[in-house]
Amino acid sequence: MAVDVGNRILATKASIDFSTKNQVKRQLGANISDADDQLRFNGDVDCKISLDFVLQTNLLNERFLFDSYHNTGQNSMSFEIGGNQYQSCFIDSFSLTVRPFEPVMGSVTFSSYNPDSAFPGGFIDDGVNDDLNTTDIIYGHTCLLSGAGTVVASDIINDFSYNKTYSRTPIYTLGSQQATSQIVDGVEVDVNVQSTGLSQIIDFSGNKLSSDFGVALRDVDGSAITYSSSNFDLIVNSGAHVVAEGYSVDGGGTLVTKATIKEVIL
Helix, strand or coil, X not given: CEECCCCECCEEEEEEEEECCEEECCCCCCCCCCCCCCEEECCCCEEEEEEEEECECCCCHHHHHCHHHHCCCCCCEEEEECCEEEEEEEEEEEEXXXXXXXXXXXXXXXXXXXXXXXXXXXXXXXXXXXXXXXXXECEHHHCEEECHHHCCCCCCCCEEEEEEEEEEEEECCCCXXXXXXXXXXXXXXXXXXXXXXXXXXXXXXCEXXXXXXXXXXXXXXXXXXXXXXXXXXXXXXXXXXXXXXXXXXXXXXXXXXXXXXXXXXX
């Protein structure tokens, strides 16, 4: 499994889902009696590719996480999955979860506008063990936390998730069943953090961050995920808003607080 004929993605799960764009034919005063003429189809087949993967630093497989690589979701990529080729793939969203003493796990979803219609021939690759170097895997306890005091009252953070969503409009032209181009409509980031305290309770407009907040991804040797001399870190910039907060406690347990931060990129 590879992106743009690159190195393998160490995926723990892969799924490809096809769905048609259909609409039930209903006419005034007419029954739907023809079993072969019940639906009309008003668009191309949707193909969604979803992957769960382990985050590493030594491979170029995570370059699809960089906005500089796909131009904030505007440029397409290709996938090879089970021997099949999926072309014109655009990133829809990705999420990364950071927890202490666990590998940083990611999930990503793409839309393919030129998918392979054949059934995958197989997912076995004898060379995948060559990439399973545990020193290159990023763990939560080796990452660096910054700016936590602007969101929560304590640096005791035990769960951090980063979600980035890209929305776009495909452009279809006469004479072509497949989309010929894409218009990026928006890019948004949502960060959910769990801790043991809140810095302050939000008001009707939320709290605006006065400084950057997030996690710098590092492996046990202190190496980061790098593409074109840029590090990939899970950071929301100053000016982002804390839009939701909550706290709870169980009998015999400690206070648990949660906060959600939203940043609009585009």
